[in-house]
Amino acid sequence: MPPATPEPAARPLRVREDPAVRRQAILEAAARLFATHGFADTTVRDIGDEVAIKSGSLYHYFASKDAILEAVLREFLADLGTATAAIVSAGTSPRRQVTDLVRHAFTLMGERPYWVLTYQNEFLRLAGQPGFEFVAGESARIEAAWVAALTASAEAGDFAVDVPVAVRYRLVRDATWTAVRWYRPGEELDAAALAERYVAVFYGNHAAG
Amino acid sequence: MPPATPEPAARPLRVREDPAVRRQAILEAAARLFATHGFADTTVRDIGDEVAIKSGSLYHYFASKDAILEAVLREFLADLGTATAAIVSAGTSPRRQVTDLVRHAFTLMGERPYWVLTYQNEFLRLAGQPGFEFVAGESARIEAAWVAALTASAEAGDFAVDVPVAVRYRLVRDATWTAVRWYRPGEELDAAALAERYVAVFYGNHAAG
Amino acid sequence: MPPATPEPAARPLRVREDPAVRRQAILEAAARLFATHGFADTTVRDIGDEVAIKSGSLYHYFASKDAILEAVLREFLADLGTATAAIVSAGTSPRRQVTDLVRHAFTLMGERPYWVLTYQNEFLRLAGQPGFEFVAGESARIEAAWVAALTASAEAGDFAVDVPVAVRYRLVRDATWTAVRWYRPGEELDAAALAERYVAVFYGNHAAG
Amino acid sequence: MPPATPEPAARPLRVREDPAVRRQAILEAAARLFATHGFADTTVRDIGDEVAIKSGSLYHYFASKDAILEAVLREFLADLGTATAAIVSAGTSPRRQVTDLVRHAFTLMGERPYWVLTYQNEFLRLAGQPGFEFVAGESARIEAAWVAALTASAEAGDFAVDVPVAVRYRLVRDATWTAVRWYRPGEELDAAALAERYVAVFYGNHAAG
DNA sequence: GATGAATGAGTGTTCATTCAT
DNA sequence: GATGAATGAACACTCATTCAT
DSSP states (O other): OOSSOOOOOOOOOOOOOOOOHHHHHHHHHHHHHHHHHOOTTTTTHHHHTTTTTTTHHTTTTTHHHHHHHHHHHHHHHHHHHHHHHHHHHHHOHHHHHHHHHHHHHHHHHHHHHHHHHHHHHHHHTTTOOOOOOHHHHHHHHHHHHHHHHHHHHHHHTSSSSSOOHHHHHHHHHHHHHHHTOOOOEEESSSSSHHHHHHHHHTTSOOOOO | OOOOOOTTTTTTSSSSSHHHHHHHHHHHHHHHHHHHSSSSTOHHHHHHTTTTTTTTTTTOOOOSSHHHHHHHHHHHHHHHHHHHHHHHTSSHHHHHHHHHHHHHHHHHHOOOOOHHHHHHHHHHHHHHHTHHHHHHHHHHHHHHHHHHHHHHHHHTOOOOOOHHHHHHHHHHHHHHHHHGGGOOTTTTSSSHHHHHHHHHHTTTTOOOO | OSSSOOOOOOOOOOOOOOOHHHHHHHHHHHHHHHHHHOOOOOOOOHHHHHHHHOOOHHHTTOOHHHHHHHHHHHHHHHHHHHHHHHHTTTTHHHHHHHHHHHHHHHHHHHHHHHHHHHHHHHHHHHHTTTTTTHHHHHHHHHHHHHHHHHHHHHHHOSSSSSSOHHHHHHHHHHOOOGGGGTTTTTSSSHHHHHHHHHHHHHHTTTOOO | OSSSSSSOOOOOOTTTTOOOHHHHHHHHHHHHHHHHHOOOOOOOHHHHTTSSSSSGGGGGSSSHOOOHHHHHHHHHHHHHHHHHHHHHOOOOOHHHHHHEEEEEEHHHHHHHHHHHHHHHHHHHTTTTOTTTHHHHHHHHHHHHHHHHHHHHHHOOOOSSSSHHHHHHHHHHHHHHHHGTTTTTTTTOOHHHHHHHHHHHHHSSOOOOO
């Protein structure tokens, strides 16, 4: 039943959240949309809808739609770079490092699949685009860590089959990271279990000891 | 045998006059643009420019931009399905079949990288989109062939490491097909050589005799 | 009385005018709007409304709103430059040339006031703007013609009062061209009569013989 | 005489603390921006930046962007009206009055060019706009003073050339006030010298006695 | 009095699609 | 078949204005 006296046109409920929280919410929403619809097919209105603000208000947080993508990629690559550096500088055995890299990848794909997908889907297009040079730079640093660990493991004689490291790196990287397209945690195998099996295949054997 | 009546000499030399030829040229151009710029970032004008006709004329060949994408994917999947079926019904050994599947994949990535990339890039977005149900259907048929070959090979004891076939299939598929992002023929290793090394790693050993 | 049977939703009446005619109509409408509301306050939708096409269709004729302004100014300055050159190279006396320049200005202000106003209103803002260098260039050429005629007339002793030519030029130019803000033909004095009186004041006397 | 009680020394040196001072600073900044970029192309952010406050705070001083323009024009026209009235009611000779009006105009253009330009640039557009009727009203009052002085001077036989006063007024007004587009004090001729030459040309002779 | 966050209406521009010629 | 002109719906982005803090 409607109220007897009509309510005055309800003023919009301005929640006045913490700006830093809202900024992060925008990035989360944007990453999800970029990953599922593609950057070009995602409109700033779509992003605004997801965080319940008008598209114009996004421009208080980011200078442009491109800047949102940039922030997503910067945060993603910073986190990935930090974790990668931690793994390869831990002083553990090469195979341990490779295993940790793969396991961390599966964990990350489980936790933040949209960020990983956004990175993968936009990587090629962004190569050489002004303002996005950091993508190639940071990617190269991470690639170097993987290649170093694989090289050390090969020199230690860990692999059942001998192939050039450039070939092995790509096989390992592609098999691992492409899993983001189908891997969802909570299924039969968790990140650690999957990583272990992947690594076993990569090496052609199970870890000694 | 040449026609009895000589053709008039003055006819202007218009290449690609055959509608079927032009239709195919449109698909080639579209696939290249879809792969390099993305479907959403490719305009029908771009496609028209590549084949030297105005965008409006594209609509004599295809009902819509979506229809061009559909035709690209239909042709790609039809060819891939045919080749896949031929390999797995050749009566060869399981490992031979797996090797042929991988080798064929590398060959195809070398010959038609843009078609492969278009398929990969749009696959997720197209899932469940009306008119594109054939993509999932055809993909499932091809997947079944790969899984069958891998299962047979596992049952034959070919693999050094034992993992569930669902896991192995995805690892093999992802490692193989993602190579389209970097593999270009004419480099150090050709398709056959690369395929051989990939298969060796997948199996954890080199093919017997 | 409405017809008994409802008419089918009337398809838009596409007049299919001569494109060159429509292009010119766009320029006329744009000049009028730029002059009366200012360039910044004129929307491309306003322009489209005046020529009965949608704003998007304007982009078949011009690459941008700026390009419309550029075309207006180019046409205006080309016409003005041609007329100016014809006057000062006619071999007439200096005072005759000055009189003709002023008379032509009044005629032009009567015939195309909006073009003159657009030029005047946007001149300062456009100085140094990329793509609009021709405005300053062409303006300088026209100014040189006026200064030459005034200088020759001063050397001939035509002026009752002696002032530096730079001062006189600006006085004459400003007094003459600013008339576009109020002069409309069909009032008491026509262009020729007004020009004659202006010139008489500029010279401090009436023309001899 | 300095105040008896010394001011506290530690007070932070905040210039422009007085609201009236800040209000005036806003008008100065706004006039400069309106004159150089145009009213439509000036944002309230631009104005705020110039006086180091956020755009929202401008609304403590003015009700709207239009109200800022209105205040600029009101102050400008009030000052100009006062000065004009003082000149024409001084009891001096008609030619003296005309000379003083022109000299005051040049002085004003030197001191407050942006106010003059804002007035000129927005005058046409504002005609008949609600809230801006005072512009036409005040302008008419000033025009009447110029016309009266010119009429009296003509009746005194000061002019070398005889033209209708309506024509002469416009010529004199336009030549004089349009100088704001190029006149900057500190060049060869100062306001008084320029005014003298302009008046000499307007009269067709130099002042007697 | 000052601010930052938010809005809503609008801006120039793009583009897949249509269709008379 | 081919085209150029036209459209309409969308797009990223801007900005004067409001208001709780």
